[in-house]
Amino acid sequence: MSYTNNSKKNKVALIDCNSFYVSCERLFNPKINDKPVVVLSNNDGCVISRSTEAKKIGIKMGEPYFKVKELVKRNNVYIFSSNYALYGDISRRVMKTLKSFSDKIEIYSIDEAFVDLSHIGENEVENYGKEIRKRILKWTGIPTSVGISNTKTLSKVANHIAKKNKTGVTYLKENIDESLKNFHISDIWGVGKQLSKLYIKNGIDTAYKLKNISNSWVKKSTNVLGAKTVMELRGVSCINLETQETKRKSCCVSRSFGKKVTSLEKLKESITTHCLNAAEKIRNDNQTARAITIYIRTSPFDKNRKYYSNSISIDLPISTSNSLELVKKAIDGLKKIYKCGYFYQKAGIVLSKLNENSEKEFNLLAPIMENKSQTLMKAIDFTNAKYGRNAISIAQAGINNTWKMRKKYSSKIDTASFDFLPKIQI
Numbered sequence: 001m002s003y004t005n006n007s008k009k010n011k012v013a014l015i016d017c018n019s020f021y022v023s024c025e026r027l028f029n030p031k032i033n034d035k036p037v038v039v040l041s042n043n044d045g046c047v048i049s050r051s052t053e054a055k056k057i058g059i060k061m062g063e064p065y066f067k068v069k070e071l072v073k074r075n076n077v078y079i080f081s082s083n084y085a086l087y088g089d090i091s092r093r094v095m096k097t098l099k100s101f102s103d104k105i106e107i108y109s110i111d112e113a114f115v116d117l118s119h120i121g122e123n124e125v126e127n128y129g130k131e132i133r134k135r136i137l138k139w140t141g142i143p144t145s146v147g148i149s150n151t152k153t154l155s156k157v158a159n160h161i162a163k164k165n166k167t168g169v170t171y172l173k174e175n176i177d178e179s180l181k182n183f184h185i186s187d188i189w190g191v192g193k194q195l196s197k198l199y200i201k202n203g204i205d206t207a208y209k210l211k212n213i214s215n216s217w218v219k220k221s222t223n224v225l226g227a228k229t230v231m232e233l234r235g236v237s238c239i240n241l242e243t244q245e246t247k248r249k250s251c252c253v254s255r256s257f258g259k260k261v262t263s264l265e266k267l268k269e270s271i272t273t274h275c276l277n278a279a280e281k282i283r284n285d286n287q288t289a290r291a292i293t294i295y296i297r298t299s300p301f302d303k304n305r306k307y308y309s310n311s312i313s314i315d316l317p318i319s320t321s322n323s324l325e326l327v328k329k330a331i332d333g334l335k336k337i338y339k340c341g342y343f344y345q346k347a348g349i350v351l352s353k354l355n356e357n358s359e360k361e362f363n364l365l366a367p368i369m370e371n372k373s374q375t376l377m378k379a380i381d382f383t384n385a386k387y388g389r390n391a392i393s394i395a396q397a398g399i400n401n402t403w404k405m406r407k408k409y410s411s412k413i414d415t416a417s418f419d420f421l422p423k424i425q426i
């Protein structure tokens with residue numbers, strides 16, 4: 001049986017930033033432009049982004065850093081600790097540029113977005129894709145690949161092909177089957193490790209074979225999502241664009257420590273810092289929190305030491321985004337769960353029940369207090385945006401944060417700071 005595409009009108013593009021974290025580092029450091037570059041995960045653990053040059057040397061994705069240290073040394077590979085503040089900022093710029101093309105956009109991850117192009121004429125689609133690529137490069141400096149097809153799943157396939165394409169743009173509409181024959185089952189969007197195994201066990205090892213599987217077999221052997229993937233490979237759009245940016249229901253900030261922490265003082269510093277970050281995040285989205293959870297734990301893998309993990313949730317009397325109030329509650333909570341004599345590995349906070357209004361309406365003083373605190377918080381956020389992150393903080397966050405993540409190779413670039421503007425010598 002062969003399947004023909006019966007939804008010609010749908011066109012969707014997947015825009016994916018090439019080696020995104022590496023590209024962000026290169027923006028501020030042009031001398032590494034054609035050099036092998038690698039970015040490491042939290043605490044400098046594993047390789048999470050590689051430049052093409054680094055891929056050619058044989059550095060694999062996800063590999064622990066200590067395993068590639070030799071290769072790195074021998075080939076003069078540039079190493080960077082991850083700088084998520086920088087990547088988040090550049091990501092926002094990329095997405096904003098994309099929105100200049102269409103409102104119908106689904107931000108899928110930090111470096112990927114789907115854009116609806118159904119309104120673009122058949123003959124103009126490819127050029128339109130090239131224009132998207134050109135504008136993002138011009139406005140943000142980030143190189144991208146653009147894959148276009150009739151369904152989200154097929155646009156992902158097109159994007160894989162575009163990555164190897166000179167123009168960086170692929171409109172997959174003809175000879176789709178040829179492409180699907182060369183497309184491994186485990187690379188299909190939505191086909192995870194388990195499903196991959198099941199398919200391969202049944203002789204389905206390419207996207208083409210999956211596309212031509214019988215409906216009854218898919219229904220019997222997988223779930224709804226599995227069936228949708230098959231339909232999408234046939235060009236029938238089943239997975240809609242999620243264009244509505246749903247506001248978050250909770251906001252979590254946690255980190256593993258670079259070095260184990262034992263004292264309450266150090267835990268207080270870390271909880272305070274996380275709390276300030278989370279509060280700033282929800283203020284950015286005009287949200288307030290009605291509850292806060294604090295948690296701490298030791299390493300579950302440390303066989304030589306006793307394990308301890310605990311958390312506490314506190315309901316706030318008034319829904320708030322005020323850093324000072326939130327930190328106060330967080331420290332109160334921490335004191336209740338802290339136990340002396342343990343080597344803590346991780347601490348975190350969760351702000352939840354966001355935007356749930358409280359008895360505020362019945363508290364006459366609340367609006368006045370809230371107004372005052374909002375002005376103060378706005379002033380802090382503005383100062384930090386202007387003079388660099390954490391220009392204004394609170395004393396409890398500490399100054400020499402010895403507990404902080406290992407970031408030996410950080411470029412320390414801060415897009416909110418004037419100090420990092422490129423300098424031109426005349």
Ligand SMILES: [Mg+2]
Nearest residue numbers: 016017019111
């Ligand atoms: Mg990418």
